[in-house]
Amino acid sequence: MPKLTIDGIEVEVPAGSTILQAAEAAGIEIPRFCYHERLTVAGNCRMCLVEVEKTPPKPIASCAYPVGEGMVVHTDTTMVRNGRRGVMEFLLINHPLDCPICDQGGECDLQDQAMGFGSDHSRYAENKRAVKDKDLGPLVKTQMTRCIHCTRCIRFITEIAGVPELGATDRGEHMEVGTYVEKALSSELSANIIDLCPVGALTSKPYEFVARPWELSKVDSIDVLDAVGTNIRIDSRGPEVLRILPRLNEDVNEEWVGDKSRFALDGLKRRRLDRPWLKKDGKLTAVSWAEAFSAIADKVKGMSGDRIGAVAGDICDAESMLALKDLMASLGSANVDCRQDGARLDASRRDFYTFNTSIAGIEEADAVLLIGTNPRKEAPVLNARIRKAFVARGIPVGVIGSETDLTYRAQQLGNDPTVINALNDGSHPFADTLKNAKNPLFIIGQGALARPDGSAVLAAAWRLAGTMGALTPEWFGFNVLHTAAARVGGLDLGFVPGPNGKSVAQMLDGGVDVLWLLGADEIDTARIGANTFVVYQGHHGDAGAHRADVILPGAAYTEKSGTYVNTEGRVQRGFLAVYPPGDAREDWTIVRAFSQLMGKTLPYDNIDALRMRLEETNVVFSRIGFLPRFGCSDPAAPSGDPAALSDTPFTVAVENYYQTDVISRNSPTMAACSATTPALAAAAE
Amino acid sequence: MLSPTQVAQPVSFSFDTESEAELTMLIARYPAGKQASAVIPGLYVVQNQMKRHTGSAWVPVKGMDVLAEKLGMAPIRVYEVATFYYMFNMAPIGKYHLQLCTTTPCWLRGSDEIVAACRVATGIKGWKETSADGMFTMTEVECVGACVNAPILQVDDDFYEDMNGERTTALLAALRRGETPKMGSTIGRQTSAPEGGPTTLLFAPEA
Numbered sequence: 001m002p003k004l005t006i007d008g009i010e011v012e013v014p015a016g017s018t019i020l021q022a023a024e025a026a027g028i029e030i031p032r033f034c035y036h037e038r039l040t041v042a043g044n045c046r047m048c049l050v051e052v053e054k055t056p057p058k059p060i061a062s063c064a065y066p067v068g069e070g071m072v073v074h075t076d077t078t079m080v081r082n083g084r085r086g087v088m089e090f091l092l093i094n095h096p097l098d099c100p101i102c103d104q105g106g107e108c109d110l111q112d113q114a115m116g117f118g119s120d121h122s123r124y125a126e127n128k129r130a131v132k133d134k135d136l137g138p139l140v141k142t143q144m145t146r147c148i149h150c151t152r153c154i155r156f157i158t159e160i161a162g163v164p165e166l167g168a169t170d171r172g173e174h175m176e177v178g179t180y181v182e183k184a185l186s187s188e189l190s191a192n193i194i195d196l197c198p199v200g201a202l203t204s205k206p207y208e209f210v211a212r213p214w215e216l217s218k219v220d221s222i223d224v225l226d227a228v229g230t231n232i233r234i235d236s237r238g239p240e241v242l243r244i245l246p247r248l249n250e251d252v253n254e255e256w257v258g259d260k261s262r263f264a265l266d267g268l269k270r271r272r273l274d275r276p277w278l279k280k281d282g283k284l285t286a287v288s289w290a291e292a293f294s295a296i297a298d299k300v301k302g303m304s305g306d307r308i309g310a311v312a313g314d315i316c317d318a319e320s321m322l323a324l325k326d327l328m329a330s331l332g333s334a335n336v337d338c339r340q341d342g343a344r345l346d347a348s349r350r351d352f353y354t355f356n357t358s359i360a361g362i363e364e365a366d367a368v369l370l371i372g373t374n375p376r377k378e379a380p381v382l383n384a385r386i387r388k389a390f391v392a393r394g395i396p397v398g399v400i401g402s403e404t405d406l407t408y409r410a411q412q413l414g415n416d417p418t419v420i421n422a423l424n425d426g427s428h429p430f431a432d433t434l435k436n437a438k439n440p441l442f443i444i445g446q447g448a449l450a451r452p453d454g455s456a457v458l459a460a461a462w463r464l465a466g467t468m469g470a471l472t473p474e475w476f477g478f479n480v481l482h483t484a485a486a487r488v489g490g491l492d493l494g495f496v497p498g499p500n501g502k503s504v505a506q507m508l509d510g511g512v513d514v515l516w517l518l519g520a521d522e523i524d525t526a527r528i529g530a531n532t533f534v535v536y537q538g539h540h541g542d543a544g545a546h547r548a549d550v551i552l553p554g555a556a557y558t559e560k561s562g563t564y565v566n567t568e569g570r571v572q573r574g575f576l577a578v579y580p581p582g583d584a585r586e587d588w589t590i591v592r593a594f595s596q597l598m599g600k601t602l603p604y605d606n607i608d609a610l611r612m613r614l615e616e617t618n619v620v621f622s623r624i625g626f627l628p629r630f631g632c633s634d635p636a637a638p639s640g641d642p643a644a645l646s647d648t649p650f651t652v653a654v655e656n657y658y659q660t661d662v663i664s665r666n667s668p669t670m671a672a673c674s675a676t677t678p679a680l681a682a683a684a685e
Numbered sequence: 686m687l688s689p690t691q692v693a694q695p696v697s698f699s700f701d702t703e704s705e706a707e708l709t710m711l712i713a714r715y716p717a718g719k720q721a722s723a724v725i726p727g728l729y730v731v732q733n734q735m736k737r738h739t740g741s742a743w744v745p746v747k748g749m750d751v752l753a754e755k756l757g758m759a760p761i762r763v764y765e766v767a768t769f770y771y772m773f774n775m776a777p778i779g780k781y782h783l784q785l786c787t788t789t790p791c792w793l794r795g796s797d798e799i800v801a802a803c804r805v806a807t808g809i810k811g812w813k814e815t816s817a818d819g820m821f822t823m824t825e826v827e828c829v830g831a832c833v834n835a836p837i838l839q840v841d842d843d844f845y846e847d848m849n850g851e852r853t854t855a856l857l858a859a860l861r862r863g864e865t866p867k868m869g870s871t872i873g874r875q876t877s878a879p880e881g882g883p884t885t886l887l888f889a890p891e892a
Contacts, residue, residue, distance in 0.1 A: 132688070164759035169768040180764040181689055181746055 004071035019062035019073055020048055028075055031084065031113045033091075033198045034150035035063035038254065039159060042151050045091075047113065049083040050075045059083035081117075088117040091148050094129045094173075095199070102146065104200030106213040110148065131176055137184025138672035139191045139259055140202050147177050147201035153193035160256070161187040162387045162407030177201075184676040187407075188380035188657055191259045195245065206263055206669045207243050211235075216242060221574035222564050223261040224315040224557045225661060227482035228359070228379045229566025230257050234558050234577035241265050241558050241578055251360045251627065252570065258380040259673065260657060260664050265558070267667030271541040273553035274582025284551065289583065292550050293597050299514055299533045300598065305332025309512035311504055312338040312495050313519030313538065314484030315661055317562025317574075319610050320554070320587035321486065321495050322617060323602060324518050327591050330600035334498030335512055338490025340522045341653070342505055343446050344454025345480070346638035347491045350620070351630070352458070354488060354569035355479040357441055358629050363389050365477065367437035368397045369413075369430075371420065371461055372650035373445020376406050377657040378483050379567070383407065396437075398430045401447065401650045417453065417645040420460040424467050424642075434468040441477045442470055446653035449480075453648075455640030462637045473631035482567040483653050483660070486519075489565035492618045517544045518587070519554065521662050537590060539580070540662035553584035556663065560586040561607060563614065563621065570627040571620060656680050689746045692776045698747035700755075704734045708755065720756050724766050727752045728773050742782060742841070743774040771826070778822035779815040781860050783807075784839035787825055790832035795849060799838055802853040820861060833877040834870055843868035847880075 003012045004022060011026040018041070023030050033045035041064050049059035053072040059079055074080065092114065099105045131144040151168060154177060158164040165187075169180050179185075194202050216235040223230040223244070231247040244265055246257035276292035277284045287295075300308060310328050312321045321338065328336050339345060346352040357365070362385040375383040383406065389395050390408040397410040400419045413419050413430050422428040426435075434440045442465045448457045462471075462478060470477025482488060490496075497503050502511040508527040515528060519538040525547040528534060536548035539556040559580040565571050580586065585593075588610055595602045604610040614621040654660055658670040658677070674680040700708065707730050708723070715722040728744055731752055736742035744767050753760040767773045774782070783803055787796045803809070803823055807816040815822045831837050834846035838853060845856060847870045859866045874880060 158759075164761055167761035167765040169764055171769045180761060180768070 002067050002069040002071070004067050004069070004073060006073040007075055013067055015067075017067050019050060019052070019060070019065045019067055019071075022067050023050075023062065023073070023075060030062055030075060031116065032063060033109060033113075033148060034152060036152055036155075036196060039152060039155040039196075042155065045148065045150050046087045047084060047091075047117075049080055049087065051077050051079050084117045085119065088114060089119060089123070092118065092122065093124050093126075094145075095148060096128060096145050098146075099200075102143070102200040103141075103203040103208060104146075104197075108200060109198035129173060134176075134178040135182055135184070136179065136202075137190070137676050138669060139205055139263055140185065140194060141205040141208055142178075143201055143203065144176060144178070145201075146199050148199055149175055149177065150198055151177070152196040152198070153177065153202060156193055156196055157185065157187060157190070159391065160384055160387070161189045161192075162384075162391075163187040163190075166193075186677065188258050188260070188376060189256055189384060191262050192246070192256050195255070204243065204263075206266060211237055211242050217577075219575050219577040220247060221558065221577060222485075222562075222566075222572045223257065224485035224564060224574075225261045225264055225664060226258060226379050226381075227485050227487060227567040228253060228258075228381050229485065229564060229568075229570060229572050230261055230381055231572070232257060232261065236558075236577045239578050239581070241268055251358065252566065252568075253381045254384075256381050256384060258657075260660070260670060263669045263673075264664035264667040266669050267540075267663040267665065268556050268558060270666045270668075272556075272581050272584070273539055273541055273545060273551055274580075274584050275553060276583065277545075277548070277551035279549040284548075289593070292552060293594055296514075296533075296535055296550055296594065297597050300331065303514060306335065306500070306502075307513040308333040308516070309335030309502055309507040309514070310337075310516040310518060311340060311507060311520040311523060312336070312486060312490050313340060313517070313521060313544075314486050315557060315663070316486040316490070316519050317557070317560060317564060317587065318486075318489040318493055318571075318614060318621065319561075319563060319607065320518060320591060321490050322493050322614055323588040323591035323595075323604075323610065324516065325493065325495050326602050326613075327595050327598075327600070328516075330595065330602070331598070334501030335507055336495050336501065337497055337504045337507065338487060338495040340484070340504060340520055341446060341450040342454075342503070343449040343487075344451075344458060344640070345449060345487075345491060346455065346458060346640070347494070347496045348639070349634075350492070350569060351476070351478070351632065352462075352638045353480050353482075353491050355443075355481060355567045356476040356569075356630070356632070357479050358568050358627060359385055361629065362386055362441065363392070365389055365437075365439050365441035366393065366395050367434050367440045368395060369423075369434060369440065369442050369464075370397065370399045370401060370406075370410070371442065371444045372401050372417075372448025372457070372653075373443055373481050374401065374404050374406070374447075374652055374654065375443065375445075375481060376404070377652070377654040378445060379481060380657070382481070382567075396430075396433050398433070401445070402652060415649040416647045417448070417457050417460065417650070418647050420457065420464050421642065421645060424460070424464045431468075437468070439475050439477060440465075440468045440470050441479065442468075443479045443481050445481050446483050447650045450653065451648070451651070453644055453646045455638070456642060456644040456646075457640075458638050459640030460642035460645055463642050466635050466637075471632040471635045473633060476630065476632040478632070480567070485564050485566070488567060488569055489563065489571075492565055492569070492620055493614065494617065517548070519662070520544050537587060538662070539584065540666055542662040542665065552590050553580070553582065554587040554590060555580035555584055559584075563611070563624075565620070568627055569620065571624055573624055655683075687776050689775070692745075695745050695747055698731075698745060698751050700730070700751065701734060701738075703737075704730045712756070721758050721762070724752070724756055724758065724763060725770070727756060728763070728767050728770075732773060739777070740780055741777040743777050771824075774822075777815075780820050781822070782839075782841050783821050783823045783857075784826045784829070785823065786827070786829050786831075786835070786837045786839070788828040790828070791836040794835040796836040798850040799836055799848050799853045802850040803838075803857065806854050806857040821857070831877075834874060846870045847872045847874060 043064035230253040231249040278287040465478040510529040521542040536544040537552040658673040711723040731748040
């Protein structure tokens with residue numbers, strides 16, 4: 001490892017590092033526009049100039065200059081300052097002075113660095129160049145005159161998103177960043193270029209002229225619109241969530257977030273349930289909490305426990321699910337289920353339903369098999385990890401499922417479960433690839449499990465993973481990719497039918513007389529019998545509320561402190577950013593209040609007590625944020641007969657990435673996104 | 686830069702036999718997997734095929750898409766290359782592409798006179814414009830690398846050297862008649878030897 005001195009500070013960095021990286025290790029900040037640690041080095045903005053002793057007497061672009069043993073670097077000499085000042089002056093020749101009307105104002109790299117290196121006046125009287133704005137779809141607003149040609153957006157879309165649609169056309173002063181042939185970006189990660197853009201050329205279209213960054217209060221939270229558990233920051237002003245940005249978490253989302261998770265927030269303001277409703281004479285009427293509760297109590301009292309049931313939806317927090325489960329238990333009911341789609345998940349052991357390799361562990365894989373899943377639609381951030389491994393080492397990827405563009409080269413192996421067994425007995429040519437891999441990775445999606453032979457598929461996939469050496473103490477390559485943020489949490493706390501309990505399908509088909517839906521909107525409500533009394537607890541007037549006899553208004557994920565477990569089994573906690581609207585309350589408090597009315601008061605009075613109860617239920621809830629990675633200690637297979645596979649082709653779990661849950665279905669921005677996606681627009685017609 | 690929507694684009698494009706043969710030859714020049722290296726000559730294949738079929742040498746978007754497919758590249762990468770190099774015309778041009786060098790050596794040797802002659806003969810006022818009869822497009826180019834025989838008027842791929850106003854007018858008239866005058870020096874200079882013949886190396890030294 002070469003040792004070098006930067007501004008008198010001696011640092012030792014790995015060979016092949018650049019001066020800029022070494023300076024960062026030494027705690028010295030070097031200004032930059034084009035350099036980004038997750039993208040290839042472009043070296044075209046020239047802002048990161050430094051002076052290196054014993055080199056030709058000229059400033060050197062530190063982002064592209066490798067370190068050498070004994071190098072002596074100065075980052076604050078007259079030459080460096082003059083160099084950077086000159087670069088800044090050149091950048092500002094064509095950059096408009098429209099900061100007062102620019103959405104980037106206040107969080108703009110160019111603005112900040114102009115304070116450090118800019119001049120107080122301009123020496124240019126010539127007209128600035130004007131560039132026509134590009135239409136990149138409903139998410140990214142462009143103001144291309146502001147572009148300083150750092151090419152970060154081009155590199156992100158090409159390298160990380162894997163959808164090469166942006167480029168720099170023409171040359172010199174006429175160079176323009178865009179798609180050339182006008183089109184909406186088709187990547188599910190496209191809006192990350194807004195964060196990457198160091199100036200105001202790419203800004204958020206839905207957030208256009210909404211707020212200034214210093215007006216916002218910022219709260220850390222966890223995204224629930226897919227099962228990745230992306231770490232987010234919720235920016236709000238007063239009662240309104242204004243935007244959602246990704247937070248850095250190297251183990252989960254790096255610094256990316258999917259477009260849905262970022263932009264579905266306008267769905268939080270539409271069709272909200274802000275007061276309790278009760279069906280009187282076939283018509284929903286606004287009532288008080290007391291009236292709503294007593295209507296339920298009248299129904300439930302005296303009813304046998306096995307005629308009562310509860311279904312938890314896809315975006316519930318663990319606290320409310322546990323409270324509801326405890327309530328059901330106190331009423332004598334074991335009819336609880338969190339698997340709305342009927343996925344045949346085996347809840348008996350945690351590694352049967354989690355992403356055991358961990359998301360960061362994907363990078364260690366040297367062969368990948370996707371079974372009944374399209375990670376690009378189901379978990380775009382996780383898909384970017386697979387692509388990262390593919391780009392780094394060209395790993396082979398096989399797909400059992402329908403043919404689709406995953407942003408990396410994938411081999412189509414067939415579309416039905418029997419291929420799994422063909423791979424297992426070695427009769428399929430891809431079997432050798434998996435066999436020869438040291439760390440084969442298997443990802444089983446909900447499209448493979450939410451079907452009648454789901455448990456057989458799960459067992460067959462487990463057996464295949466065992467055959468290929470993915471179930472060893474050193475390498476655990478068996479992974480289940482969920483689509484619902486609440487799913488793993490629900491399975492962890494046992495929100496599944498107890499002894500003689502009824503599953504979702506049985507409850508829907510007349511198995512219960514009182515059905516409590518906790519944010520469950522993705523079930524087929526038409527199947528619920530006319531005489532079943534339905535309680536809907538949730539935050540949106542969607543499918544569940546339409547069928548409900550009583551509506552209890554709950555809080556959306558931005559409005560409550562909640563614990564969520566992502567597909568890896570990582571327990572993460574989000575915090576309240578704004579208060580729920582109107583009479584709506586945090587969900588666990590609703591359940592707790594109702595239990596009191598029933599005379600079966602749940603033994604927790606505050607969220608801390610409830611969280612103690614969570615930890616008692618399952619010890620995993622005591623590890624917040626941290627995910628221990630285990631090898632496979634017990635190769636015993638999940639229940640299910642691997643031979644009972646049907647040859648029905650796999651269906652996709654997520655048809656339309658932009659509209660998967662109540663929030664995104666009610667979001668006009670997401671509706672606009674699905675309208676601009678050609679395949680989705682064609683399907684809608 | 687013209688955006689592709691400002692140009693009447695053909696609805697489809699496919700390589701003809703001649704282009705296919707040329708592309709096969711071009712791709713074979715590069716190692717397997719590096720076929721994207723053939724993108725610049727490939728764009729000439731597209732442009733030349735358009736010339737053969739429509740009489741106007743230009744590169745339509747569909748042509749770039751087909752080429753990108755052929756070379757296994759993202760279409761945007763081909764658009765980038767095609768718009769970077771001004772030898773590729775992104776909009777239809779006239780039958781003859783008059784490329785006038787006005788860089789210092791040609792300018793010192795009288796390129797202004799040639800430009801004026803072209804303007805009079807074609808009626809074109811600006812640059813990158815096509816004459817009303819569709820015969821000529823005038824483009825101002827930077828140094829074409831033939832300064833010794835300046836000034837230069839490049840017509841399509843051919844250089845006409847040592848030009849002046851009079852000979853330019855005659856050249857354009859001949860092109861209008863459908864003739865193809867001999868390319869090279871218009872004053873009979875031998876390659877780039879001094880005007881009037883060689884002044885050095887006049888005899889072989891005695892052994």
